[in-house]
Amino acid sequence: PVADTDPDKNRIQRNSSKESEVDKWMQNQILLSKSAKTVFDELLQTKPKKKSKRELRRYVDNLVNASSNDTRGERIATSYRKKNSYELEDSIMVVSNLQGSGTAFYINKNYLITNQHVVEESNFVTLRNQEGDSFTAEVIDTDIATDLALVKSNTEGIPLNIHPTCDIKRREDVFTIGHPVGYEYSTTRGIISAIRTIPNPFYKATGLKKYIQIDAPISPGNSGGPLFNSASEVVGVNTWGDNQGQNLNFAVHCSELKEFLDSNYINY
Numbered sequence: 001p002v003a004d005t006d007p008d009k010n011r012i013q014r015n016s017s018k019e020s021e022v023d024k025w026m027q028n029q030i031l032l033s034k035s036a037k038t039v040f041d042e043l044l045q046t047k048p049k050k051k052s053k054r055e056l057r058r059y060v061d062n063l064v065n066a067s068s069n070d071t072r073g074e075r076i077a078t079s080y081r082k083k084n085s086y087e088l089e090d091s092i093m094v095v096s097n098l099q100g101s102g103t104a105f106y107i108n109k110n111y112l113i114t115n116q117h118v119v120e121e122s123n124f125v126t127l128r129n130q131e132g133d134s135f136t137a138e139v140i141d142t143d144i145a146t147d148l149a150l151v152k153s154n155t156e157g158i159p160l161n162i163h164p165t166c167d168i169k170r171r172e173d174v175f176t177i178g179h180p181v182g183y184e185y186s187t188t189r190g191i192i193s194a195i196r197t198i199p200n201p202f203y204k205a206t207g208l209k210k211y212i213q214i215d216a217p218i219s220p221g222n223s224g225g226p227l228f229n230s231a232s233e234v235v236g237v238n239t240w241g242d243n244q245g246q247n248l249n250f251a252v253h254c255s256e257l258k259e260f261l262d263s264n265y266i267n268y
Contacts, residue, residue, distance in 0.1 A: 019098065023123040026136070088232060089130045089185050091158045092177050095137075095151070095224065097122040103178040103225030103238070106157035107261065107268045111150060114224030115239055116142040117202075119149045127153060130185060141264050145206035146252050147239045148260045149224070160226055162268055163233040166254040168212065170194055176216050176238055178225035190216030195253065201240065210253035212236045218249045227251040 002009045017025075034042075095104040095114050102118035104127060112127070119125055119139050128134045137153035175189040193213040200206055212227065218238050227236035236251030261268055 019122070026124055026138070086158060088160070088177060088228070091160045092130075092185070092225065093157075094128040094179055094184060095119070095125050096128070097125045100220075101179065102221060102223040104151060105224075105226045105234070106159045107162065107234075108159045108266065109156040110154070111140070111152055111266055112137065112157070113237060113257065113261075114149050114151060115237070116144055116147045116149045118224045119151070125151060127151075127155070129157075141260075143260055144203055145200060146209055146256045146260060147200065147202075148237060148252060148257065150260070150264055150266065159268065161233050162258065163229065163235045163254050166235070166258065168192060168195070168229065168235050168254070173230045174212075174214055174216055174235065175228050176214075176218060176222060176225055177228070178218065178222035178238065180217075180219035180221045182221060188217045190214050190247070196250075201242075210256050211239075212251045212253050214249050214251060215247040216249065217247060 002012050006012070091106045093104045093106075093112065095102050095112075095118060097119060099120050099122070100118070102114055104112040104114035104118075106112050119142060122139060124136055124138055126134055127137050135153060135155045137151045137155075140150045140152050142149040170192050172192045173189070174192055175187055177185060177187050180186050180188075191214070193215050196211050196213055197208050198211060199208055212235065214227065214236075216227075218225075218241055222238045223240075225238045226234045227238055229235050234257075235254045237254075237257055238249070238251045240250055242248035242250075258268070
């Protein structure tokens with residue numbers, strides 16, 4: 001979006017692609033004429049000043065070995081891992097598009113969950129991890145009734161564990177991780193105030209859905225982030241708050257999350 005008051009608005013729009021055009025281009029299959037190893041072998045011939053041939057050759061070997069030895073059992077995202085120990089934040093991303101930003105998290109190595117109102121009508125979004133690396137992901141499906149969205153990334157991540165039975169009760173301790181009003185990777189704590197089956201307050205015609213009412217603070221930017229129990233299992237997806245009272249916040253119940261994933265044939 002370009003402000004109407006911007007004197008360069010016409011020039012900017014004339015020289016820029018529309019979002020729909022970019023989406024169409026990104027859906028095209030890109031065929032590579034050369035392998036990564038071939039490209040790096042050619043790079044060696046340029047004799048770059050900042051890297052020795054030995055250093056670049058070792059990088060190529062590591063790249064090829066990482067690709068051939070990648071297994072789900074390791075549950076490690078080799079593409080962006082920069083530290084030795086895993087923490088929950090490694091599975092949680094900042095998700096953004098032209099309209100704003102929120103939180104997303106991996107539920108298997110290539111798929112993430114966020115809120116529908118975070119992705120809106122976008123076909124693609126930008127993901128950014130705790131290390132600051134950014135990559136593009138495709139919006140696969142959205143459900144306005146539960147406010148859930150499924151996003152696919154070619155950059156593999158470490159999936160969070162979803163509560164196996166979704167049997168959660170009032171007064172259980174919970175915590176969230178998200179990016180409230182730009183304060184990225186913030187943790188807040190609270191308890192489950194109630195389990196409620198109520199309509200989505202913004203789309204009541206979609207019927208009744210199951211929510212977890214919590215008193216853990218959440219703000220814009222937490223949307224789409226995971227709600228954890230004390231065992232660090234995902235029990236819900238943070239979605240909205242009622243500003244008429246204090247700490248009246250809600251997460252989509254994990255049973256609704258599983259139903260959404262099952263409808264898309266996603267393993268978790």
